[in-house]
Amino acid sequence: MVRGLLLMGMVLMGGGARAAENPLAAHYWKARVVVMSAPGPDDPHLMRQRALLAAVPDGVRDRDLVVLEAVGTTAEARGLRARLGLPDASFRVVLVGKDGGTKLDAAAPLPAETLFATIDAMPMRRDEMGR
DSSP: OHHHHHHHHHHHHTSSHHHHHOTTGGGTTTOEEEEEEESSTTOHHHHHHHHHHHTOHHHHHHTTEEEEEEETTOHHHHHHHHHHTOOSSSOEEEEEOTTSOEEEEESSOOOHHHHHHHHHTSHHHHHHHHO
16 A cells, blocks of 8 residues: 555656656645655664554545655655755655645654644544545
8 A cells, every 4th residue: 555655656756847846736735745754765764654654554545645755865855855845864754734734744753643633633634524
């Protein structure tokens, strides 16, 4: 599940000039985005965050979450980090709302419960749950 989300995120990030200008633009008003940024693929915080999200695929799907990774020094990773103001040399996890605003930003992996509680408190999500 997470592998599929990551692949989808990579495909969307590579999709044209709009994505190059703002790699999150394709998701506005459609999905919430969790961005995991790490200096390399073996970063222990990155591996932990992946595992936390992989353990709750239904919660990820129910909340319209797309998971993107900014790992290493690829152009895509640099562009995503630049857009969110993230450092290159350390782990960060960021929750971006459907409106494109940063809702959470942490230097350590976030438990799914924290992500979900933050999302479930958002007015747009409460409206979604009410329908």
